[in-house]
Amino acid sequence: MIVTIDGVAASGKSSVSSGVARALGIPYVSSGLLYRAATLLGLEARLDLGEAAPLLSHLQMLPLRLEPLPEGNRIWQGERDLTPQLHQSAVDAGVSAVAAHPELRAWVDEQLRRLPPPFVAEGRDMGTNVFPQAGAKFYLTASPRIRAERRAAERPEDVDAIEAALVERDARDRVQSAPAPDARVIDTGPLSLEEVIAEILKGVKG
Ligand SMILES: Nc1ncnc2c1ncn2[C@@H]1O[C@H](COP(=O)(O)OP(=O)(O)O)[C@@H](O)[C@H]1O
Numbered sequence: 678m679i680v681t682i683d684g685v686a687a688s689g690k691s692s693v694s695s696g697v698a699r700a701l702g703i704p705y706v707s708s709g710l711l712y713r714a715a716t717l718l719g720l721e722a723r724l725d726l727g728e729a730a731p732l733l734s735h736l737q738m739l740p741l742r743l744e745p746l747p748e749g750n751r752i753w754q755g756e757r758d759l760t761p762q763l764h765q766s767a768v769d770a771g772v773s774a775v776a777a778h779p780e781l782r783a784w785v786d787e788q789l790r791r792l793p794p795p796f797v798a799e800g801r802d803m804g805t806n807v808f809p810q811a812g813a814k815f816y817l818t819a820s821p822r823i824r825a826e827r828r829a830a831e832r833p834e835d836v837d838a839i840e841a842a843l844v845e846r847d848a849r850d851r852v853q854s855a856p857a858p859d860a861r862v863i864d865t866g867p868l869s870l871e872e873v874i875a876e877i878l879k880g881v882k883g
């Protein structure tokens with residue numbers, strides 16, 4: 678079984694996926710962390726994130742390992758846990774440029790398709806491009822203000838700055854972020870986290 682949960686930035690994908698996966702007793706996989714790890718390593722090596730080839734060869738020298746823990750995924754590069762650094766604002770600001778390269782998307786997709794089902798996969802194009810065969814697909818939305826208020830609890834910046842950055846990232850991600858035609862779209866704005874998880878579990882169990 679594969680369940681896909683896609684959606685816009687800070688719509689609740691990873692928290693919801695973690696809850697759904699725990700209820701089902703299966704792992705969840707956070708595809709955005711691979712794009713974030715590629716961005717972090719590119720920034721640390723002072724590479725131009727607008728150029729795919731040097732970034733890709735750099736990544737090929739530093740193989741990454743995605744650890745799909747139920748309470749939150751981690752990304753390792755050898756013995757180094759990159760996870761604590763993946764949600765800094767510099768990574769937020771650079772990641773869409775990295776995700777726009779078809780070569781980088783192929784690099785991420787290859788790692789995801791190697792994972793043995795069952796799992797819940799979350800990101801932007803899990804239900805459309807990476808796992809079109811998934812048995813249950815969901816797409817989360819919420820207004821930019823609500824998403825910014827939720828994220829403000831996790832970031833040092835103020836709500837207005839976070840909202841502006843989210844809207845800009847949504848626009849840059851639009852190409853790969855359309856809901857699959859067979860995905861159920863859920864507005865998480867008026868719902869609690871538990872209600873969103875329950876709604877999805879109802880859909881999965883039919
Ligand atoms: N109704 C809700 N649905 C989903 N997430 C919610 C909800 N209410 C609050 N949140 C919180 O929103 C924050 C952002 O969620 P997150 O899972 O990081 O989103 P994403 O993975 O889409 O960026 C988390 O702190 C989460 O607990």
Ligand SMILES: Nc1ccn([C@@H]2O[C@H](COP(=O)(O)OP(=O)(O)O)[C@@H](O)[C@H]2O)c(=O)n1
Nearest residue numbers: 686687708709710712772773776800801802
């Ligand atoms: N399947 C995916 C997942 C993420 N991404 C890219 O990776 C970035 C970070 O994704 P994320 O899911 O960690 O970000 P949030 O939605 O949690 O803020 C997105 O803004 C996209 O640019 C993508 O292009 N395709």
